[in-house]
Amino acid sequence: MRTAICERFGVEFPLFAFSHCRDVVAAVTNAGGIGVLGAVAYSPQQLDAELNWIDARVGGRPYGVDVLVPGKIDASAADRSARLADFIPERHRDFVAYLFGKYGVSAPEPFTGTMPAHGDEMGRRVTAEGATGLIGVALKHPIALIASALGPPPPEMVDKARKAGVPVAALVGTVEHARRQVAAGADVIVAQGSEAGGHTGEISTMVLVPQVVDAVDVPVLAAGGIADGRQVAAALALGAEGVWCGSVWLTTEEAETVPPVKHKMLAATSADTVRSRSRTGKPARQLKSAWTEEWDGAQESPGPLQMPLQMLLAESAMARINRAAERGRPGAVELANYFVGQVVGQMNQVRPARQVVYGMIEEFAASVERLQRFTDDGHAPHP
Amino acid sequence: MRTAICERFGVEFPLFAFSHCRDVVAAVTNAGGIGVLGAVAYSPQQLDAELNWIDARVGGRPYGVDVLVPGKIDASAADRSARLADFIPERHRDFVAYLFGKYGVSAPEPFTGTMPAHGDEMGRRVTAEGATGLIGVALKHPIALIASALGPPPPEMVDKARKAGVPVAALVGTVEHARRQVAAGADVIVAQGSEAGGHTGEISTMVLVPQVVDAVDVPVLAAGGIADGRQVAAALALGAEGVWCGSVWLTTEEAETVPPVKHKMLAATSADTVRSRSRTGKPARQLKSAWTEEWDGAQESPGPLQMPLQMLLAESAMARINRAAERGRPGAVELANYFVGQVVGQMNQVRPARQVVYGMIEEFAASVERLQRFTDDGHAPHP
Numbered sequence: 001m002r003t004a005i006c007e008r009f010g011v012e013f014p015l016f017a018f019s020h021c022r023d024v025v026a027a028v029t030n031a032g033g034i035g036v037l038g039a040v041a042y043s044p045q046q047l048d049a050e051l052n053w054i055d056a057r058v059g060g061r062p063y064g065v066d067v068l069v070p071g072k073i074d075a076s077a078a079d080r081s082a083r084l085a086d087f088i089p090e091r092h093r094d095f096v097a098y099l100f101g102k103y104g105v106s107a108p109e110p111f112t113g114t115m116p117a118h119g120d121e122m123g124r125r126v127t128a129e130g131a132t133g134l135i136g137v138a139l140k141h142p143i144a145l146i147a148s149a150l151g152p153p154p155p156e157m158v159d160k161a162r163k164a165g166v167p168v169a170a171l172v173g174t175v176e177h178a179r180r181q182v183a184a185g186a187d188v189i190v191a192q193g194s195e196a197g198g199h200t201g202e203i204s205t206m207v208l209v210p211q212v213v214d215a216v217d218v219p220v221l222a223a224g225g226i227a228d229g230r231q232v233a234a235a236l237a238l239g240a241e242g243v244w245c246g247s248v249w250l251t252t253e254e255a256e257t258v259p260p261v262k263h264k265m266l267a268a269t270s271a272d273t274v275r276s277r278s279r280t281g282k283p284a285r286q287l288k289s290a291w292t293e294e295w296d297g298a299q300e301s302p303g304p305l306q307m308p309l310q311m312l313l314a315e316s317a318m319a320r321i322n323r324a325a326e327r328g329r330p331g332a333v334e335l336a337n338y339f340v341g342q343v344v345g346q347m348n349q350v351r352p353a354r355q356v357v358y359g360m361i362e363e364f365a366a367s368v369e370r371l372q373r374f375t376d377d378g379h380a381p382h383p
Numbered sequence: 384m385r386t387a388i389c390e391r392f393g394v395e396f397p398l399f400a401f402s403h404c405r406d407v408v409a410a411v412t413n414a415g416g417i418g419v420l421g422a423v424a425y426s427p428q429q430l431d432a433e434l435n436w437i438d439a440r441v442g443g444r445p446y447g448v449d450v451l452v453p454g455k456i457d458a459s460a461a462d463r464s465a466r467l468a469d470f471i472p473e474r475h476r477d478f479v480a481y482l483f484g485k486y487g488v489s490a491p492e493p494f495t496g497t498m499p500a501h502g503d504e505m506g507r508r509v510t511a512e513g514a515t516g517l518i519g520v521a522l523k524h525p526i527a528l529i530a531s532a533l534g535p536p537p538p539e540m541v542d543k544a545r546k547a548g549v550p551v552a553a554l555v556g557t558v559e560h561a562r563r564q565v566a567a568g569a570d571v572i573v574a575q576g577s578e579a580g581g582h583t584g585e586i587s588t589m590v591l592v593p594q595v596v597d598a599v600d601v602p603v604l605a606a607g608g609i610a611d612g613r614q615v616a617a618a619l620a621l622g623a624e625g626v627w628c629g630s631v632w633l634t635t636e637e638a639e640t641v642p643p644v645k646h647k648m649l650a651a652t653s654a655d656t657v658r659s660r661s662r663t664g665k666p667a668r669q670l671k672s673a674w675t676e677e678w679d680g681a682q683e684s685p686g687p688l689q690m691p692l693q694m695l696l697a698e699s700a701m702a703r704i705n706r707a708a709e710r711g712r713p714g715a716v717e718l719a720n721y722f723v724g725q726v727v728g729q730m731n732q733v734r735p736a737r738q739v740v741y742g743m744i745e746e747f748a749a750s751v752e753r754l755q756r757f758t759d760d761g762h763a764p765h766p
Binding site: 001176193194201224225226231235236237239269270342343346 | 608
């Protein structure tokens with residue numbers, strides 16, 4: 001097919017697949033879409049190794065990298081010389097310890113809030129300065145796209161990408177942010193609805209996409225609520241030139257989703273997600289679990305910290321919760337969750353990522369043919 | 384065009400227009416859609432008069448009636464002999480009086496919470512017994528559809544409609560409710576996303592519609608986030624056989640929306656709505672205003688009552704707030720609001736309802752042609 005995105009990226013199906021798993025990225029790119037690797041979990045060195053692995057498997061087909069570039073407040077935190085973990089208040093560490101006790105996530109010693117080394121690194125990577133290192137590494141590889149998941153792309157990122165001839169994509173949740181992102185140099189806008197997993201706003205995809213398409217003069221990708229080909233057709237009907245999907249890959253064969261969480265996702269309905277600040281400090285849609293309910297509802301809750309501190313605290317806690325959940329501890333399974341959109345209700349079986357892409361392509365074609373049948377009958381609607 | 388809905392209702396464009404305004408209902412029906420009159424504001428006698436007015440203007444073209452049939456709790460309240468208003472606690476009346484004072488909605492005497500006679504009637508009409516009277520009146524007219532906006536249609540409603548040969552439509556916000564409604568006898572399911580105005584759930588239209596289409600064997604209408612033809616095309620791409628729109632009519636020439644509120648809607652963005660219990664007692668999307676912020680956020684707030692009591696209290700208060708707002712009182716304008724969906728961000732000009740319908744038809748055709756261009760190029764996508 002031919003949309004502005006198909007032509008610009010040389011693909012037949014305008015599907016961007018966001019994943020933290022290199023296997024998913026390579027599988028989608030090799031199936032005719034464009035995989036986008038979420039880089040936040042990696043150090044610059046690790047990212048370089050992941051991209052080498054992908055380069056060796058996609059035979060020059062297009063893929064991208066997504067970095068998390070947050071707002072001011074976090075950058076200021078990063079300027080301090082001390083470890084970010086030192087800025088986590090005692091009562092927040094205590095609340096996590098309380099949760100571990102309540103849900104039987106036993107540990108050799110009481111939870112001290114000590115962060116694994118990589119945790120502190122990760123905290124720094126979601127700072128402006130931290131993201132810069134990842135951007136430099138990403139641009140050394142033949143990437144087709146670099147995306148900024150939070151806030152406008154920093155001028156430095158735009159300049160470096162321009163020099164490298166790599167288009168910059170930016171995720172937005174409002175029309176105003178879309179205009180701001182284009183002004184900041186974004187070449188592609190990802191209009192992400194509130195039903196999406198991860199960091200998301202309050203306006204739905206159905207409402208947001210047409211308004212963003214009307215407001216900016218760059219290609220728009222629709223994100224949020226897209227897991228099958230009918231939803232891809234709907235996104236293009238709204239005016240998008242392509243789609244951006246993240247959740248649907250979490251239950252694929254390739255996904256490294258923690259098994260108990262993958263099981264929860266396969267069983268979940270679309271009513272089982274919540275937009276909560278309890279995992280990163282910013283509102284992010286994720287599976288409802290004891291973790292979100294306690295942080296957002298419990299009287300004992302001190303309330304989430306800001307990013308990156310809450311992310312740091314949650315990541316280190318979740319690492320232990322996931323280990324306990326994998327050992328079958330019921331309380332840990334209650335706490336365990338992950339970022340996922342409302343489409344989790346459609347994710348009911350484990351498939352290879354390639355099959356998900358092929359299914360979307362077939363469902364898309366069937367959906368467009370259905371619309372044609374409605375209109376190609378001598379009864380085309382007219383005022 | 385030809386969808387199951389077009390064929391069943393004998394229309395060329397599968398558009399249902401929900402409105403409390405008879406002029407909108409008649410205009411949409413005469414423009415080729417199907418107007419649906421919201422009956423809750425009327426007594427049985429008033430409804431009969433409204434439907435006579437419509438019958439005289441639509442020349443036998445299809446239109447429908449929507450009644451609000453709520454759950455148990457309200458029915459029990461209705462069984463009592465006392466006036467519903469007597470069940471409104473003192474502190475809730477006091478909070479409204481406090482708001483009147485704070486926002487300068489002066490009144491000849493302090494607010495006593497005394498309800499206008501019609502207020503109590505309205506409270507009763509949103510009870511099972513109250514709705515029955517409206518249903519009886521509606522079925523005496525040549526209506527093409529009767530809709531139940533809340534909860535499964537009561538057996539009596541289904542039986543009467545069946546005898547009259549009138550299909551029953553039911554609004555749902557989850558797949559589970561869709562199955563329950565079909566089991567209860569619904570002939571058409573309106574799958575309404577969280578972006579919709581009025582009583583609404585938490586799952587977006589993009590996510591909800593395909594799942595409902597897969598779950599039930601009756602025609603599905605998509606509702607929520609639909610105000611232009613691109614969104615109609617998207618809804619049909621998702622598997623719906625038609626659409627159900629409410630918000631978009633509120634800023635039409637025909638709409639009886641209170642002028643200051645209409646002005647707020649024309650100026651609002653899609654970020655200016657909120658899902659709140661402060662107007663009816665059940666979560667309903669509406670314009671953010673001092674009313675929703677005070678009820679949902681103020682320390683002094685006693686919290687909303689259940690339906691129908693909160694609706695009774697809010698309606699009587701809003702009647703005075705609107706009068707003050709129309710006199711230009713700034714505080715009253717701050718408080719004034721109405722039910723509307725996130726598409727309010729697309730409602731930027733006053734048009735005749737007929738023009739809205741014609742615009743949707745043209746935008747729909749253009750959107751489908753765009754999808755065809757993407758695929759009719761010898762590059763149809765294939766695995």
